[in-house]
Structure formats: structure tokens, C-alpha cells
Amino acid sequence: MLQYDVAVVGGGVAGLTAAIYTARAGKQTILVEKQERLGGRAMTHKKKGAYFNLGGHALYHGDALLTFRELGLQLPGGRPSVDGYGIWKGKLSPLPMGVKSLFTTPLLSWRGKMELGAWLAKLGKLDTQVYDKMSVREWIEGNVQDPMVRNLFYSLLRTASYVVAPDLQAAGPVLQQLKHALKGVLYLDRGWGAMVDELKQKALEQGVQIVTKNKVISVDHHEGKVRHVLCGDGMKIEANHIILATPPTVAHELVPHAEETALHTWKEQAVEVTAACLDVALRRLPEPKQQFVYGLDQTVFLSNQSRAAYLSEDGAQVITLLKYQGKEKDARRDLQELEETLDLVQPGWRNELVEKQYLPNITVCHDFMHLKRQENPGPAVPEIIGLYVAGEWAAHGELLVDAATASAKRSGPYSIYSRLKVRKGPRMSTESLYKSYRSALFSLAYRMLGSVMDAEDIVQEAFISYNQLPHPEDIRNERAFLYKIVTNRCLDLLRSSAKKRELYVGPWLPEPLIENMASETDPSLIVEQQESISTAYLLLLQQLNAVERAVFLLREIFHYSYDEIAEILGKSSANCRQIFRRAKGSIHFDPDQRPSISVAEAQIKDFVDSLLQGNTNKLLELLSENVVLYSDGGGKVRAAQIPVVGVHKVIQLHLNLLKMYEGQYVYSYLTVNGLPGIRIRLDHGVQFIYSFAFKNNRIETMYTVANPDKLRHIQLP
Structure with a gap:
């Protein structure tokens, strides 16, 4: 008889996720899957060079995407336009x-x-x-x-x-x-099978023993405790904890006397959701603009996933069509409706057909959040100690694959929640937590992202996530838990927006943080070094990759220990120490080059006065000979798309602008990212926010943000 701490039955997304988390907690884990391949309905089939999923699949900005990013999955793919x-x-x-x-x-x-x-x-x-x-x-x-x-x-x-x-x-x-x-969805290169491959690799790296082509036939229990798993080939696996990542009917069949447990209730209340799915690979699209279609008076949906993901080795366009099914199902009629939809959207598609796949009645999920539910399934089966369930049907408010990963993390005594148990003493209310930690969390998110609006959204979502925990009273360290959520959501956003950054028009600069925003939104900035939010410093952080940036900030600015950082990022302490050392060596910033705030304010006012007076000699004294001007218009407003280098070019550019907009602007002084700055507003509404970097008491670098998308958060008269 084999002996393990945890046995997971089922090798779909929920089973793989549960196995990874239990193994990460240091427990010997085995996963048993009846099929030869892992993934369940997340498998991908390759036909004539085209990758076909088992039904329509997309990753939303929910638990699954955050979980996969936390586990370090790469998830190559793209985010399609919502225009349709x-x-x-x-x-x-x-x-x-x-x-x-x-x-x-x-x-x-x-x-x-x-x-x-x-x-x-x-x-x-x-x-x-x-x-x-x-x-x-x-x-x-x-x-x-x-x-x-x-x-x-x-x-x-x-x-x-x-x-x-x-x-x-x-x-x-x-x-x-x-x-x-x-917020957008993610289509995966080579389909969801590639994601399953990554999950399998993570499981193997964590030491999970994976057994395929072996069907579990019974989960035995005695005196209210699980004992072992019995497989069809006679293999017996003894485990103190067993996670059933199977449909509710299968879980019910595997457990003797299940009718006396909550498994019976969960099976009886389950309402299966199915769909008919037609996938086609076309050599080209007859109508290239018509790639994303909702049925308004019929229950159909069409999406060309190739517009965002690599799904064919020969450039074919892989289109997925869905017929959402209710109680009435007719395979022939559903196929006819899907083909008629394709006739409407891509007329002549049959002439371009490379391959197709039709699934007339595929299970989308075995249950969902509905009003006839008596209770939410799991994570534990209360009548049998050590028995747990996971799967998209074991939802506690989540849907689809988000429910699969969330239930997987809830299952087992070594879950993501269990590792943060159990605290003594009164629990802080969400409101108290918000007042205590919101500023520091915003400070972290803003430094990670360089975006005020995204940072505010992520912090807000972190508290919503905390408030939605099934048992928030079990969290031992609320501060660490919230930092973990914020850090990982920042990492997720940075990874997902990498391609968008590559296509950005002109220089990219962080969204300016204005003084009244900093004092109101982020009081901790008073305590933290002002240099760490300066535009120059934030741009230096951009040289680090996302994980390096997270480790560096958590250690350097927020003074977390390496053990704490390791828990937040799901890495070892030694690895975090190495990452920090590498990041620290990449950041070369000398705050001593900056004059005092009062001197900087005086120099900037002299700069403005000299411009208005056309005093070139004074400007030559104030600006470094190799001064650089970076202008961020984002392609939305007129701005230099390459840096302007050299004192004479920078001066001439500003003198030309003053002449062009003479009598059409107002300016004011304000604090930008902790240092003195300028705001210029033109009569037609365009505004520019200037910040500066100094060296040897001269202005060495000028940063101006004019992209209106980056200034929407600024509420100034």
C-alpha cells in the first residue's frame, strides 16, 4: 500500500491546482487521473495544425488568472478587443x-x-x-x-x-x-492545453506524484475518517486527506454511504450547464472586421480567438461558435443554427475551411450559483474527516474556472487559507483594515505600476476580495494577506500589459502623483523617502522585471523580511534574497544629487520666469548642458515622440511653444511625485504636468505628461 499525506482524485484544473498547493505546503501528494492526458475539459486537440479547445475558453480577471500568475505560469497569449x-x-x-x-x-x-x-x-x-x-x-x-x-x-x-x-x-x-x-479576457496561445502543461510542470516541480490511466473506484472511510483510495488496477493509496476533484455524481459514487453525507445534497441540487460548440479553422476570413459576435435574440456567440492568440501553425483563423443550451437540446438543430450564424458573420466560410470540430453537448460546468441551492458545496465533507471536494461546481460565488481554482485552494487542510490560520484575539473589521493599510497598499501598488488609477483599483479589489473570504476570521495576519493580494495583482497586471507597453507611442512616463493626492491618498509617503516616488526613481524601477520590482520594493521600501516576501510571492527565502541582490545592483540612484526642496522650488520658478522673459543666458545657467526632455503624449496629444537632448534644443522648443500658445495658457506650481513641479493648462483643455530631476544644482532631466488618459485622476482648478 502506498502512503501519502494527500491524495487528489482527478487531474483537471481543480485537481492540479489543489495538488500544487498541498505540495507547496510541504506535504507528500499524489494525483490520480483516469485518462491518459491531464486537463479534463481544459484539454486542447490539434487537428491539421489548428488548436481546438473543448468548448469556448477565455481567462477572465478573476481567481483563476490571479492563481496561475501566483504560481508562476507564463500563459502566453493575447487580449482581444471588445469591439464586436x-x-x-x-x-x-x-x-x-x-x-x-x-x-x-x-x-x-x-x-x-x-x-x-x-x-x-x-x-x-x-x-x-x-x-x-x-x-x-x-x-x-x-x-x-x-x-x-x-x-x-x-x-x-x-x-x-x-x-x-x-x-x-x-x-x-x-x-x-x-x-x-x-476588464478584458485572455486567449491562450496553443489553447488551454498549454496552460494544463504548465500546471503539470509546476506540480512535478513541487514533487507531486502523478498517476494517469488509472481509475479510482472507491474512497474508503471508517469511523468518520478517510482511510484510503482504491484504484481499478488494485493499487491502494493510504492518505489522511483526500480531495475529490471530480463531478458531484462521481464523488457520490466513489464514497460508500454517500447518501448519508453532504455529498448527497450537493449531487441532488446540482444543475448541469451544457453547450453545443463548433470550432472551425479557416484559411482566411471572408469578412475580417466581423470577428466577435453576440446573439441578442438567440443564444449564440462567436469569437475568432486567433485575433489575439496563436492557434494555428499555418496561419489559419480559429473561430469558436457556441450555442448555450437550456433544457431542450437537439444536436442537428444546434449545428444548423451555428452554421447559419457563421453564414451570416463569415459568408463563404466553407470555401476557406481547413478543419472543424463539433461538440454537440459538452458539459460547461456541473453546477452553478442558483437560487435552489441548499448550500454551497465544500470544501470539507462534514461527516467524513479528511474528505474534501473541489471543482467548478463547488463554487462559493465564483463561476467556471474561477470556481475551480478557488475551490481547489479552499480544499485540504494545507490550503492557501489554512496557511494563514489561526489568530488569537479580536479580528479587525474590514473598515479598520481599510483605514490602517489602504495608504501603504496604494504606495506599494503605485510604485509597482506607475499608475495612480490602476493602483487605486487594485487596492479596492484587495479589500473586496478580503471581504468575500468564506472565513476571514481565520486570517492570522491581515496585513500580510492584503500585501499578498495587492502584490500578485500588480504582477498580473504588469505581465498582461507588457505587449501594450511595447506598442506605446513615444516615451512612457508614470502617471503623476500630485501633492494633494499624495497627502489624501497616501499619507505614508510623508514617512517614506520622497526619492522613492520621484519620476526618476519610478523610471529606474521600470528597468527591473515585475518580480524583481516586487521583491525590491517589499524589502527596500516596506522592510519585509525575506521569509515574508517568500510567502507573498510563493518563492523560497534564498531565491528572494538573490533576486533582491540582483535588483539592488541594477538600481543606481543618488539622492544626494537633488537640491533641497526650497532650492529646487526656487530653481523651477527661475526657469519659468526666464522662459517668459526669453532670458537665454539665465536658462543656460539653470539647465545642464546635456539636459533631456521626455514628453509622454501617448499618441493622444501632440508631443515629442523621442527624447529632446541638449540644452539649446530644449530651450528653443519651449520658446517656440510659448510663442505658439501665447495668451492661451495658464500655469501653476505644485508638488509632483514628492518634488516641485509645474502644471500648464491650455485654453482648449490640454494640460501638461512637469516634474524634474537635478544634478549638480542644475536641471538635468525634465518629464512632461500630457496623455489625457494619465491625467484623468487629477482634480485641480
């Missing part, structure tokens, strides 16, 4: 997903456009939990007035969850899923 079309009465019309399409779409009346615009603006801040006990239909009919906007919401929520049961589905969880979706 809607099918209404057999015709295609632009879908109102952005400002331009919102006002040009013929689908909505003017009143409907105003209502949808208002919803898009406030949906991101919507507290969805208050709608957990309300059906989707009740929410839509009670909150949305315009009939076509209602149709649009039915379609969006259906697509976000795959569920066609508006009277049964709980509104809160799917609204939360829609919020994730509106």
Missing part, C-alpha cells in the same frame, strides 16, 4: 461596447444609449453581493428600463456564465463575472 457585433432579427449591428460604438449603433434609441452608458460607467463599482439572492431576470427587469438594453444584458450575462436560466441563476455572482469580463 450583435445579431438581432437576423442582422448584424455594431455592439455598443465603447464610446464610439455606443453613440453610432442602430440597436439602441437615444434613451437606451444614455442608460447603457450610465450602466457601463457604474458597473465597475457595483456591489454585486446584494443581488446574490435575486434571479438574473428579477435584476434585469427591476433595474434596466430600456427593452433593448435589457436584451443586451441578458446576452452579456449569458455569455459570461454560459447559463440559459434567467429565472434560476443568481444575479450577484454573474454580475461579478461580467465586471471581470469588462
